[in-house]
Amino acid sequence: MQAFALLNVNRERLKPFFSRVPELFEAHHHHSSQNDAGYEELLYRVYRPYTGRMLDMIDEWMGTEPRAWKVDVEREIMLMLYAIRYPDTLLLESLSDESSADMTRISGYLHFLHHTYTIWDEDTRKGLEKLGFGIPTTDKVDAFIYGAYVSCIELVKELAPFTCFLEHDVPRQRLFQAALAAYGREV
Numbered sequence: 049m050q051a052f053a054l055l056n057v058n059r060e061r062l063k064p065f066f067s068r069v070p071e072l073f074e075a076h077h078h079h080s081s082q083n084d085a086g087y088e089e090l091l092y093r094v095y096r097p098y099t100g101r102m103l104d105m106i107d108e109w110m111g112t113e114p115r116a117w118k119v120d121v122e123r124e125i126m127l128m129l130y131a132i133r134y135p136d137t138l139l140l141e142s143l144s145d146e147s148s149a150d151m152t153r154i155s156g157y158l159h160f161l162h163h164t165y166t167i168w169d170e171d172t173r174k175g176l177e178k179l180g181f182g183i184p185t186t187d188k189v190d191a192f193i194y195g196a197y198v199s200c201i202e203l204v205k206e207l208a209p210f211t212c213f214l215e216h217d218v219p220r221q222r223l224f225q226a227a228l229a230a231y232g233r234e235v
Contacts, residue, residue, distance in 0.1 A: 058180050062207060065179060065231055069212040072227035077218065082226075083109060088217050094160045098126055103157060110156045110167075121146050129157055134164040135202065137195035148189035155194065159222070166201050166225040168194060175232030176200050201225060 065072075078084050086109050094102045100122060107114060115122070124147050132139045140148065148154070151168045158165035166172070173183050181200040186193050205224050214223060 057203065057207065059207065061180050062204070065175075065204075065227070066208055066212055068231070069208065069224070069227045070214055072230040073214065073216075073223050076226040076230035077222070087222075090160060091163065091217070091219075098129060098161060102160075106156050106160050107153065110152065112150070112153050112156075115153075117146070125154070125157070129161050132158065132162070134162055135195075135198060137191045137198060140189050140191040140194060143189060149187075151186055151189050151194065154189050163219045164221060166198055166221045168197065169225065169229050171229040171232040172201075172225050173197065173232065175228030175230075176204075178231060179204065179228075201228065204228070 076082060077087070090105060090109050093105060103115065103122075103125075117125075121144070124144060128139055128143060128147075140154070143154075155165060155168035159167045170185065173185060176183055176197070181196075181204075183197050183200060184193055201221060201224055205220055208224070212224075212227075213220065216223065218226075
């Protein structure tokens with residue numbers, strides 16, 4: 049079903065979004081709730097070998113509550129973060145129930161550790177929906193839903209005209225995820 053949706057992209061429906069990507073990105077990324085300077089700094093403060101403190105910094109930026117994981121759960125997450133390779137998301141299926149309880153948190157780790165994965169966000173999902181990409185909502189990590197989300201954002205990025213690509217320090221996935229989030233919040 050998802051492949052059918054991806055093969056039948058309505059390019060006319062994308063044009064109004066593409067014409068506003070720079071404005072939408074600025075509105076979301078530089079919004080006070082996003083801490084843009086903290087985001088850009090964090091991109092360079094997270095590196096191999098990953099540590100629990102680095103995950104804490106990501107949690108702090110995202111505004112999520114501190115983790116209360118046992119050592120084995122943190123080890124499981126770290127091993128997954130080392131092993132996963134973009135654009136693969138199927139490795140997420142191997143996570144235990146405790147490890148896969150929070151899609152936003154795990155996607156944030158993937159984003160800051162790999163820069164190619166996008167952060168799961170309900171507003172972004174709604175933005176994709178407005179463009180014709182029906183991604184189901186979820187809080188729990190789901191490899192297939194997150195994989196479709198990542199693939200749709202990648203497709204939107206691939207179809208975008210050169211005028212959408214701003215000179216900025218953020219990865220292109222973040223540029224489009226932020227623009228889609230702002231687009232999804234609009235009524």
